[in-house]
Amino acid sequence: MSSTVVRTLRQASLSALAVLAIAGSAQAVDITGAGATFPNPVYQKWAEAYKAKTGTALNYQSVGSGAGIKQIEAGTVDFGATDKALDADELKKNDLVQFPAVIGGIVPIVNLPGIGSGELKLDGATLGAIFLGTITKWDDPAIAKINQGVKLPSTPITVVHRADGSGTTYNFTYYLSAVNADWQAKVGSNTAVDWPAGVGGKGNEGVSALVQQTAGSVGYVEIAYALQNKLTYTKMMNADGAFVEPKLEGFQAAASHADWASVPNYRLVLANQPGKDSWPITAATFILVHGKQTDAAKAKAVLGFFDWSLNNGQAMAKDLLYVPLPDSLVKMIEKTWTDDVKADGKPVWP
């Protein structure tokens, strides 16, 4: 080989090393997370603001709760995000610490020509029966009874559900199980269930698209997707028997009943909370970090991001219709960090 080739090779390897060095130094500040799609809009917003403020960038991949759990277990990301809270055994097995980050709402969406947002009313019994496939037409007496004055078409109902595993599905089916005994017996609640009826779409986007494309369809999505895509949402009957619209106040009312200190690992599902204003399908979403950290600076950067977001990101969360966590809860969470997240046996926070 001629010397020119050798020289070129040497130059190339040197510049490659330089690139690696740059990447390496950038890596030291940047943090990565993966998981739930449900809180993705607010995490992205927080990340943008945090980067502008501190220069620390967050790379959050909204790949779904299940994938998020898998990635944090495998240690390929600095934190995982999930809508379905893990139980004590699961947390212990993988040495994970769990805390809530934000609270949001899930809404039923419909595509019924001539019927606008908030015009159709549903309750747990009818919504459950529709998703079970026992109510198949929109003018079914059970729907007509709670919708007097609304002109219901005699078209068949197309149920649209998630085809992938999803924390949104977990919270939605948890709600249906809580309010509908039939649903509880036949289907139950999980991130993916044996859907008795309907068609499946991938992700919140897939469900939104299918509902928009199919006249006579009904599905469920996170509230931000419903608003962004101008989908027709319904009113729901809550635990107090009142029909409520999916509004921030309704999610806040539901969240206000949560007693976080009562459960270990913050494992609280907010479905069907009491109160006349409470939106019945409200849910918290969670963050997972390792209890034993190898890199104290990195761990501190992750917790620093959430510290800043939980204390300064309330307005941003509200803009996107998420309910920020109350100050008392944030204090509790930060104490959990101090107690449970350690590097070399020493707490990394504060």
Next chain:
Amino acid sequence: MTSAAVTATGKPGTRVHPRRLGNIIFGGAAWTFGIWVLILLAAVMIALVMGAVPAFQEFGPSYIWTEAWNPGKDIYGAMAPLYGTLVTAFIAMIIGVPFSLGIAMFLTELCPTYLKRPISTAVELLAAVPSIIYGMWGLFVLVPLMQLYIEPAIISTLGNIPLIGVLFGGPAYGIGLMTAGVILSAMVLPYMVSIMRDVFETVPPQLRESAYGLGATTWEVVRSVVLPYSRVGVVGAFMLALGRALGETMAVTFVVGNSYHIKASLLAPGTTISASLASEFAEADGLQLGALLANGFLLFVLTFSVIGVARLMLLRLQRKYG
């Protein structure tokens, strides 16, 4: 490198060694790449079989013909995706075969020269469209058309025929096995057309011209000269298209409905193996992952046997007709 280039351009003499070295490297590399294919295939097979073991251990061979998919209770069966895979591919072939035969024949026998290029280019462009685009087109354009016009028409006509009527029963969702089959037929069409066009063009002009010379019509030439001569290639084209239809993922996932229940109607939502893998793989773990991998293994076996059967048929045809 420079020295090798010099000797290669015809200045042999003192620098023989690099040349021989080059040949050795080339030979070694070619061997490695060749063997690599075998290793890759074996690795995929082994990974699939190993991944599929938990599901087959749990459910036994009846896993294949059980219709169940319940991640909550961890009960799985491959029947619904298997059925959907076969039915969508079948619908695609039923629609695609006559269309592609017609297009290929038109291109080779009837098409005026000024139309030949535009049509050929259009067919090739169809093959270049990414499958996600077919999926989005399917969801946003084809699904509403199917729901509002085509499926109601099918239900009110074919749906009333005794016996086969159940295959075309309502309601019209727009999303379902039929729509997936229609999309698939559009996707496999270009493959069949371009292979068949090439195959038809291998028919020696003497044969064709002498048939015309004897007073045969275009139809007679196609039926008695072109098709018998190119039979093997045509069957090969169908099989290649079938293999693709069985495995197509993204476009199908958009429009098939992703429902794990087998309904009598072809218009009903269903799922295919590749669609279920695309939807659930990222979130699956434990037995569900095993079941998905088992389905992947079944798809592998299915496409492998399609290719195997195609080979066998081609061999037979070749032996029969020389």
